[in-house]
């Protein structure tokens with residue numbers, strides 16, 4: 075898939091005059107159109123809802139845009155729950171798919187009416203002992219174990235993952251929860267991350283639909299929803315093909331017709347908790363070339379670093395790069411594009427073929443709209459960047475300001491004297 079920035083160089087220079095680089099920018103139009111396509115692909119299921127995985131891009135303005143497109147929130151911590159509340163996603167508009175969860179977070183989730191998703195059988199007793207009676211609607215997370223393979227060979231290893239419970243444990247949990255007053259049940263599982271295939275969701279759906287039928291027959295519970303969770307990927311590389319959300323929706327529908335409908339379970343709602351698919355391609359990290367260095371290799375130093383985008387350093391992840399204004403220039407130079415951390419993995423690109431980069435060029439790092447800003451950190455005393463929303467009408471809005479040293483010093487309660495001195 076050809077990778078093109080969603081914003082022009084002129085617009086980025088205009089924004090950079092008001093919001094200094096580096097910053098993450100998000101494309102409201104892209105986010106909305108994609109969210110509408112997802113809804114259309116699952117329109118055959120009247121109860122369908124996407125719960126946006128807040129950890130992918132925890133900005134209330136983005137969450138609000140998604141809320142306007144019918145999306146709820148998927149949270150796994152107290153502050154994520156608070157964000158969901160802040161945008162009005164009370165009640166069943168929030169899924170709490172947490173793990174290793176403290177009682178006070180369950181209590182907060184229950185108070186706002188969120189759907190709580192138990193990651194483990196032990197949470198059933200833990201909840202009753204430390205939180206209180208069960209809400210009427212709850213969910214359990216399933217781990218099938220073994221190796222999960224999809225048709226194009228991509229696979230993951232649920233047997234090695236810390237999440238979810240076994241089949242027997244799930245039935246035991248359901249029985250206990252039913253005895254404790256739960257009336258409506260959900261089944262959840264997340265087996266493959268960033269899948270670039272239209273087969274993942276349909277295969278997962280088949281597995282969970284069969285489990286839902288079994289749960290109904292064995293434990294006698296009402297399964298109200300199946301939550302396919304996250305995992306639909308995006309084409310980070312130009313040679314990758316984007317997923318076809320309509321083919322995916324159709325694949326899930328087929329499994330639904332074949333498994334749930336004959337079992338008299340045609341009322342089951344499909345939920346998703348997509349993060350990367352919802353915002354990943356509609357965000358970019360905008361940074362400027364500030365230094366060049368010629369030693370054994372050619373280096374371009376930019377004013378962003380791994381603190382602004384951890385994925386390349388952490389997973390060796392590929393993020394496509396466009397040198398703004400040089401989209402059509404030949405990629406006849408080979409660079410490592412690096413940040414300023416005292417860590418040799420602080421490289422946005424290694425041996426990347428790019429057009430000649432001049433100091434001052436705007437560097438557009440693609441696909442940072444999910445698990446980009448949100449994985450940011452403060453190593454080397456680096457400060458988190460601003461976030462900007464490019465609105466549908468072409469104007470822009472600062473939706474998170476950049477951190478300042480005062481933010482960094484804010485948690486040193488005993489250093490008030492120093493704070494006064496330096497800030």
Ligand SMILES: *Cc1c(COP(=O)(O)O)cnc(C)c1O
Nearest residue numbers: 127171303304305347348349350
């Ligand atoms: C991370 C996560 C998601 C979102 O995953 P993506 O790969 O961004 O789609 C959804 N649900 C849970 C429980 C998660 O931990």
